Amino acid sequence: MSTLATTSKSSWRELLRYSGWIIAGLVVVASIIGYLSNAQVTTSMLASTLRQSTPLILGALCGLLCERTGVVNIGIEGQMLFSAFIGFLANVYTGNLVIAVAAAILAGMLVGGLHAFMAVYLKMDQIIAGTVINILALGLTGFFYTAGLTTEGKLQPINLGPLADLPLVGPVLFNNPPITYMAIILVFVMHYVLFFTQWGLRTRAVGEHPSAADTVGINVNRMRYINVIIAGGIAGLAGGFLTLEAVGSFERAMTNGRGFVALAVMIFGKWTPFGAWGAALLFGFASALQTQLQFIGTIEIPHQFIGMLPYVLTIVVLAGLVGRSRPPAAVGKPYETD
Template sequence: MTALDTSASAAPAATTPATRSVVSAKTPILLSVITIGLGAILLLGSQEGDTTFRLASSNDFFALPEVTVPANATGWMAVILMAVVSLEAWRRLQVTRSATPLWMIIGFSVVAMTGFLAWAGADETIPVVGLLGGSILLAVPLVFGALGGVLGERAGVVNIAIDGQLLAGAFAAALFGSITGSVWGGLIGALAAGALVALILGLFAITYFVDQIIVGVVLNVLVIGVTSFLFTQVMVPNTASLNSPPRFSRIAIPGLSEIPLVGPVLFRQTAIVYLLYVMVAVVTWSLYRTRWGLRVRAVGEHPKAADTVGIKVNLTRYRTIVLGGAIAGMGGAFYTLVSVPQFNRELTGGAGYIALAAVIFGKWDPIKATLAALLFGFASNLQGVLSAIGSPVPSEFMLMLPYVVTIFAVAGLVGRSRPPAAVGQPYRKG
């Protein structure tokens, strides 16, 4: 081969364009919008005075001192730091073509929330322990629902019916808890109710190949109608015997519960919250470290390949979706066995859809979905705390805050994510 031939054959390789990864601009845009938004709030509603953050509670090993900061100065300092992080996010996007790291997003969120709270709590005291502890409580049913959603979708079934599973669990917990006089009896009833709703979802979605999203929405509406009817016709006339369940009492873990700030928030909770801690760890370990978890992920990613190696795809999906429904039912039990000692119509208030958003925000990972649910719980509790201290933030805005956080989180902070490849696709053997 001549030198000319060699150069000619090498030419196409030389002109082949290099591939470049596409990095989304959603996160830098969202960080910039939040920074501008907080700056606008400080400009339009200047707050004079100091804000006190109370970090201690009773029975701590030692009391952390209260932190008092100037409201306006702290807010503007937060805006400056947020602007620096936003500029760095844009620099990474334009120069190095890299995504904004998670630690930077977390730091930005902490700084933004500190600045906002300092402005909103001028001349008031913000109970940090109460804010965080209440966030945990409000997030408990969301975490249970998100875990159920992660399991179902990892197996390839879209679980839109999380809200129905939560509501059915709340109803069954109140009913069976009242009949048996035991919180554990109510919890078992909630498990069964959530599993039953999931089984109906599986029957139509897996066996009869009905569109999974439509089935989930219909099940949510059906559960609302059934529980409302039974509440009116059965529970209301027999409130004392059928709608007066016992409640889980708080259990302080010796030693851990006295750790300042962390102890009151995490280790002075009820048994169902401690069960949640265990459930998150078990689901995560099982999904990524066991043969069962490998099979679940296989049928959610490539069911045909799983079938060829002997995995029973539809049976695996059935088992996983029923297990996920039982876990979501436990979240419903939290409403009637911890929060409110009785069942009411539409008690969940659409929490199942927030849990579904946590699944997407958490990229179908149990740990990340749990963190997303905690974020939504914090946003929900924040409105109550700010209303209690007389914050100048309009009450209408505070009511919509959890849903605004949900939209921003899913639309911007989630970045690029890929659901399980076969999610929503029925499997027909052969």
């Protein structure tokens, strides 16, 4: 394929290419100014940013592992909801948070397995398969949930000693509950696995050009099964975050669209873990800002509009700022040998 020089590279397009960095820079500057003027509010807002972004980054990591291996997963929302519910039940009946988190992860993997079965084995349309999962999770959790179940508590912040005493970054980064730490670690792990290991190379090849992988002896469907199931476990962790770390109890439809925002985050991050992390932090920040604005309550804007902030940001960022990003070439296509 011959590529011809485009007529003119406009500076606007160049600007868009670095939009992620520019936004990140603005946020850093804003936080420093904020910290100097009101340390307490700024600290709590940034901490809240991190908390809000945790389910998004986990969801996005789930989505990008699936898509990198060639499977579209719009069922993240359902996977999160289902595992949030199972994690909650495990906590109610065992009272052991470690078991509860493990149960949430397993539940996510189970739903991931179902998605893989539909997408890889049955070669179903993957959008339909994802929709099935979303509806199924909503229905099952709604049906089996009974009000009045109580738990003995939720995951508590782990203070990382002297690091947590640093101004601003200490309380924000080094005094968090375990799943938040795990989400951050997973970003690095995912990046390393995808780009520096055999598994990652094969995963990406399967998502880009499955027959190329097949002809050198890689089992395409097996790679897809395993990756989609692991990704399900990550979505399960996101579900566990909601019931076991953030809220401490279950509500119907409590994922509240986070699974879909996670997909937007994945695309905004151009299918890379660090890109997705940046995007998740941006949305987390918007959510934190929204809460803060409602808290202050002095601004004459109806709270419904302030509540829209993260979602409006999603639309603006996706429609305007991302520019052209390229999904894995074979995403959504079942692999068929003739």
